[in-house]
Amino acid sequence: MRRWNWLVAALPLAAQTPLAGQVAAGQLEEGARIFQQGCAVGYCHGAGGAASRGPRLRGRTFARDYLIRTVANGLPGTAMPPFKGRLKEAEIAAVADYVMSLRDISESAAAQAVVASASGTIHTAPADPGRELFFDAVRGTRCGTCHALDGLGAAIGPDVLKPDKSRTPKTVRLKTGESFPGVVLGTEGGSTVVYDLTGDPPVRRSLLATEIAAISAGSVWKHDTGRGRYSAAEMRQIEAFLTKARGR
Amino acid sequence: MLLCAPALSAQPEASGENWLHYGGTEKSWRYSSLSQINTANVKRLAPAWMLQTGDPDGGLQVTPIVENGVMYLSTSRNRVYAIDAKNGAELWQYRYEVPKDFTLIYGPWNRGVAIAGGRVFMGTIDNHVVALDQKTGRELWRVQIEDSRQCGCNITAAPLVVKGLVVTGVTGGDSAHRGYVTALDQKTGRVAWKFWTIPGPGEPGHETWAGDSWKFGGGSSWMTGSYDAELGLIYWSIGNPAADFHGASRAGKNLYTDSVVALEADTGKLRWYHQQIPHDVWDFDTAYENVLLDADVKGTRRKLLVNVNKGGIAFVVDRTNGKFINAWHVVKNLNWVKGVSETGELVGRNEPEVGKTKVLCPSIGGGRSWNQAAYSPRTSLFYTTGIEWCQEVTAQEEKPSEGQTYFGGTFKLVAPPDKDPHGHLGAYDPVTGKRQWTYRSKYPLLASQLATAGDVVFTGDVEGNFFALDARTGARLWNFQTGSGHRGSPIAYSVAGRMYVAAPTGLGSALAGLMSQLWPETEKFRGGSTLVVFALPEEGK
Incomplete structure (x- = not known):
């Protein structure tokens, strides 16, 4: 298993948001890492939630429950897949917290956050041969x-x-x-x-x-x-x- | 079999009264031999009828098909309409049962149906092919090509009908998936042949993939092929390898990704291939249309194939053998490679790097999108769009998980170094790439071109304008605001001697969303799904 270079840029950014007091720093780092691997990629939500095929997430306000539910179950009939089974419950919560932290993020800061994030893989269940x-x-x-x-x-x-x-x-x-x-x-x-x-x-x-x-x-x-x-x-x-x- | 209208027989590459194939004809010229509407009278063009599909999600990306006064049109979620092509009256409709518990990154759009032998064929949002009775719309057969919940792939392109077969590609090139082209018997739906776009163990080309990377190497076939009946060859363009931006795990040339393959129509056997980008790490698919035209090369008439790829480079090859003839570019901002050698090799590759952000041009959205070019034999010009935009791209290692996204990186659109992001439509010599004229657009042009014997080129923009350009000068002759942006493909046809031009309107698609990174106002551009059909006003009415 590779050792992550933790997302250093996310920390000061998170501190700008009202959420900072409620979310452990490690939670945002974990959320950012998973987001970079599974949500920001290709035509999906774009680096830092900047929008692509999927809707823009940066600069928008979401209810945490809604985010958790959507990440877990996907949005049937759209391109948003369910991550339940691919991500653990705590990981889904971490992604939700990360997306909430993008609420007040400026464009340059979001881009910077992505640059700083490290490579990694999202969790997948081992398969029976x-x-x-x-x-x-x-x-x-x-x-x-x-x-x-x-x-x-x-x-x-x-x-x-x-x-x-x-x-x-x-x-x-x-x-x-x-x-x-x-x-x-x-x-x-x-x-x-x-x-x-x-x-x-x-x-x-x-x-x-x-x-x-x-x-x-x-x-x-x-x-x-x-x-x-x-x-x-x-x-x-x-x-x-x-x-x-x-x-x- | 082609049902030949008299106008067709003179020039099999041109559409006439009917528009029978996705690209107009099997040679994909998107050229109509009709000239009733021409440079002199196009300014009098007015709407004749409209069809609102009621299915706006993803926009209306279709190329309508017309045969003997009946139009066949598919929408995003695989509805099919048969319409009286002179007045828009609905003859029948078919609604595919889209699974409710279903999500997929490729879609929900659909780009058209094909017709042959009294049947209408369509690929579906969940990777089936269906055949309908052309007279009634009743479903005749349906085949699941592969479970879309497993492969993460589906069919958005129109099928190609050839010699009793219906041939279809598949999406999935940005997912952990191994692509293919499938041919089914038009009557029975039975698979006649399948061409894997990535060779399996023991097959030539398998050695161009390191380790197990061939199993998840992408190689989608997401647009519609062309066909040369005389040579008996189907030409299909194969998309990028996966992971898109990260190639370390798939060392090698990665055949047949980023290639044009020539397949024997009867068997699906590979006759030749021409790989444009060995070991692509930019997501620059060779996915778009193959325009089959004949032209002089150094004084000799040659059978050619012109293919513009997503990297913004047009490759011209001899379509009898795949031999490289020339390459030219459709965008100014292109730095992923320094150039193409006289023998067709890429020179000076500028690749994304892990953990480092690089500015690469054009963007992943393409030096051009999939919306197709047109070729006019009257002007001998090739009309294609280009997009001036760049991106900051960062590669990353990702673990492939079957059917899940497998991009190997992230990107963010940025303006080109001259701070002038924009779209354009150019008229080029198809062999040399010499540009005759350029029409500039504020935003990317995301609709196909239609060239006509009236020397008019029609297309639309994302702001909702449908417009006519002089095919020889590029001067804008006429414009009509249709109410939503254009992401489909206009066609021309005639019924009872009256010529019509049909424009699918309704903005949607991955690029329509992506644009907002560079032009934030486009996030609020209205979607829709309406076919607007134009004609010259009738005398005395």
């Missing part, structure tokens, strides 16, 4: 392409924690003569919605009743054994992860 394989992006198609878990992945095949038969593929025959193995989701707006499993990834198709010749039980489809996508050792890691997850 089996879980990593389940969602491993560099393989293209992976378990998560067809199975949802913990809010990630597509719910096309069965729930891997509680498998049932509702997602068993059937044979869908169209009047055009086309036939394919499909997971039938139900009807939506007058169409039958089916995942066509011949696509990789599967294709969600909306079929009119007039297009369908028959949907019958059973299909030629077989679950990928993982061969070619995962090694035997990797498959064991995935199974170990799922066993553990089922026991949660």
Whole structure:
């Protein structure tokens, strides 16, 4: 772990604000460090909260509770992501305090604060190797392409924690003569919605009743054994992860 | 397949009655062969109809598509409208179900749909491709390219339709992500091929990435490609490597980031590539349009490709083989590199440093933004914008976390050394870069250009003006205040013999927010999302 050069410039700045008496100096330094790593970057809030794609934070007044809630949960429907899980509670509070300290900050002081801040990384939870394989992006198609878990992945095949038969593929025959193995989701707006499993990834198709010749039980489809996508050792890691997850 | 209107057959690079592709045609000229509106009468142009999309977040960044009197238009949150192109009457609308629990730094904007074979195709805010019935707007199929909650990526660009395929790029270049270009079968939605923009283990080019950096190296493909039907090649521009400003962990050239790649349309196989910026540490994507034009080079007619990158440099290559022809710049304030050698190599790199703040020009916002250039075969001029601005940039080490931002630094916009930040639109020789004229703008110009056979160049500014310039002199001939800034792409088309010019209005996007660092008043510029369509007044009405 690298040793931080603490944000020296933030101290006199913080002293100018009414907050200074309430917030421990270390808290602002920690908040500034996290802000620099996760909030000021690229097109987000800009160095010192100067505004970019994200709104300007400098020179504005926010309620502390609102900041904590927003950092933790994000703002659904916008570009603001939730940091809960990536940051600890105390770290989220530190970011909120830092943002509040930007209220009376002048432009030059904010820029200076950023220059003085050091490199570091924001906290991330260690991942289970089996879980990593389940969602491993560099393989293209992976378990998560067809199975949802913990809010990630597509719910096309069965729930891997509680498998049932509702997602068993059937044979869908169209009047055009086309036939394919499909997971039938139900009807939506007058169409039958089916995942066509011949696509990789599967294709969600909306079929009119007039297009369908028959949907019958059973299909030629077989679950990928993982061969070619995962090694035997990797498959064991995935199974170990799922066993553990089922026991949660 | 192109449904050719008579006006098109004479010149396949020009749009006529219809505007069928994102860039006008597959060669991305943004040029209309229509001349009813011209330098002599453009001052009589008046609004014919308007469409308010009701979806203003992110502005209206679209290029409308027109076929046989029907316009197809997408909005930020993936609504699609089919409109009677002569009067604005809605024929159908489609609303994509945007997940509610969803946040993403790339978006919510959408830059357009594509049409082919009776279907309308669109990439979505959460990285799906959908196909709609062109007559009714009914959804036919939908495919998740990759889970956007995992990859932190999505699709904002219009797809390219080619030979029974719908080809799409992906965002994610400023996140820990490995990019790709995906081609799907237009009828079935099945993936036909996928081109990874960063080669995997065992593939040529993989050695240009140190360690595991290839897994999170960016290489997004966030704009729309071009196509040369005669050569059977798709040209796609690949964006910057991640982390943007910090390259220590990804030693090497980082192929195919900051490159134009030529892919065989049928297979997605790489035919050639031309890398403009090896080991980019400035976030200067080669992401923008590839304009395919033919011109004389030292007395010989050549098939060329012109691509202006975010660093403010235009690269001209032979599109049959990727061989470097020339490079020229679209901005005065450019210090990230001293120049480009006669063989196309960058000379005198000026890189960001860890823990040290450097003034680099242009800014991360680009020597130009993604809004596209136009090329007129009548004037043989290439019309592109430029932005004079700089930034103080500080690199920092960041740990990649899949799907999360991975910039490797922060920046702050500053004025250039001459204290004169501004935008401009220039008319250039596409091969030599010799500038014929310059139109100056107070702020960056963030809308695409439209060139027409009436020798008029149309574009809009962030203050809401939609205006016409003389294509030969740059003189402003006409102006209309539309009420909100321009961040989309105007087009021309005709219905029943009447020519229309359609201008998407409504300010939004990352740059619209970024501008306020240098021009604080722009923070209060009004957003919106309205299509304003102009025509000459009809006789006797």
